Amino acid sequence: MLITTRRKLLKLLGTSAAAFALPSFAQPPAFPKGAIIRTLLKDYAPEELAIGATLFHEHLSLAPDFMDKFRAASAAVQAANGIRPAGNAAPAAAAAPPRPAAPAPTRDLDAMVADINKAKAAGVTCLVDAGHADMGRDVEFARRVAMQSGMPIVACAGFYSQPYYPEMIATMSEDMIVQALLDQVAANPTGALGEIGSWDEMTKDERKVFRAVGRAHMATNLPIITHTGIPGKAAIEQLDILEDAGVKPNRVVIGHLGNLVDANVYVHKTLCRRGAFIGFDRQGGGGDAQVVPMVMALIEAGFADNLLFSADASSGYDKTMTVFVPKVKAAGATDEVLHRIMVDNPRRLLAFVPKK
Numbered sequence: 001m002l003i004t005t006r007r008k009l010l011k012l013l014g015t016s017a018a019a020f021a022l023p024s025f026a027q028p029p030a031f032p033k034g035a036i037i038r039t040l041l042k043d044y045a046p047e048e049l050a051i052g053a054t055l056f057h058e059h060l061s062l063a064p065d066f067m068d069k070f071r072a073a074s075a076a077v078q079a080a081n082g083i084r085p086a087g088n089a090a091p092a093a094a095a096a097p098p099r100p101a102a103p104a105p106t107r108d109l110d111a112m113v114a115d116i117n118k119a120k121a122a123g124v125t126c127l128v129d130a131g132h133a134d135m136g137r138d139v140e141f142a143r144r145v146a147m148q149s150g151m152p153i154v155a156c157a158g159f160y161s162q163p164y165y166p167e168m169i170a171t172m173s174e175d176m177i178v179q180a181l182l183d184q185v186a187a188n189p190t191g192a193l194g195e196i197g198s199w200d201e202m203t204k205d206e207r208k209v210f211r212a213v214g215r216a217h218m219a220t221n222l223p224i225i226t227h228t229g230i231p232g233k234a235a236i237e238q239l240d241i242l243e244d245a246g247v248k249p250n251r252v253v254i255g256h257l258g259n260l261v262d263a264n265v266y267v268h269k270t271l272c273r274r275g276a277f278i279g280f281d282r283q284g285g286g287g288d289a290q291v292v293p294m295v296m297a298l299i300e301a302g303f304a305d306n307l308l309f310s311a312d313a314s315s316g317y318d319k320t321m322t323v324f325v326p327k328v329k330a331a332g333a334t335d336e337v338l339h340r341i342m343v344d345n346p347r348r349l350l351a352f353v354p355k356k
């Protein structure tokens with residue numbers, strides 16, 4: 001009876017695994033000696049996580065008022081850019097900014113574990129919770145989810161963006177912010193600095209935080225995950241500031257660049273040429289239609305190794321694999337390229353050699 005059930009289960013897993021198989025035909029990526037991917041429960045050799053996809057930007061928990069602040073900040077950016085706010089007569093689909101990942105995530109452990117297990121069945125092997133203290137990320141909840149689901153979860157450290165900073169950021173020196181970041185890194189097993197954000201024109205404090213994050217990277221080698229607003233104006237400047245602090249662009253993913261809609265992908269290509277990763281990380285929903293052509297343009301321009309996909313989700317962690325990847329495949333991306341994007345690129349971003 002048990003065997004039958006187990007067989008059935010394996011058959012089921014086999015079926016879904018086949019549907020999302022992303023075979024590797026290319027050379028596996030090489031990692032620096034001593035590189036690890038640091039998750040909440042243990043450090044992995046990057047090769048150990050080669051069996052499936054890694055989602056580089058998701059959220060397991062956020063503060064109860066997070067989405068209200070997010071909507072307010074987004075609306076201010078859209079107004080500043082002359083984009084009609086949603087809610088007035090329906091804007092044209094192309095002009096409608098993608099909505100932020102829906103409701104705040106559940107704190108129901110069983111429901112979260114069930115959701116994470118769905119992602120596992122869809123081929124997800126590792127997941128980054130890109131939140132941190134000032135976004136209301138609950139690290140103990142993430143730890144319990146990791147223990148109960150067996151999903152390796154990468155936790156982050158950082159300061160988010162202007163409307164979310166703790167009040168003291170305004171008066172803290174850059175040195176003090178660097179130290180605060182290092183304290184966060186020391187407080188939990190930390191696998192990345194992220195998400196580190198700005199909205200439109202970067203504010204004075206956002207620039208200060210970005211400089212401090214660059215320096216915290218230099219002290220730790222931790223990869224950096226950023227957040228840009230709509231339409232991603234600050235993308236180049238974010239990389240400029242980090243690079244100026246000594247960060248190599250290939251240690252950085254500039255996030256949310258599906259919001260920067262441009263058929264010519266000029267800014268995206270500029271970032272790729274400099275070696276940075278591009279985050280198409282609000283996928284698996286309405287924003288996909290505007291993103292798929294940009295993904296294909298970048299693949300055709302030879303930048304597949306710079307692309308990262310995720311959903312910035314607070315539920316439905318399978319949708320990058322079950323909804324978005326099939327759309328990119330239908331648009332002509334090969335399994336080999338999709339394997340690089342979903343399996344290899346996130347490990348190349350996340351693997352780092354810890355500094356003593």
Ligand SMILES: [Zn+2]
Pocket residue numbers: 057058059130195312
């Ligand atoms: Zn996010």
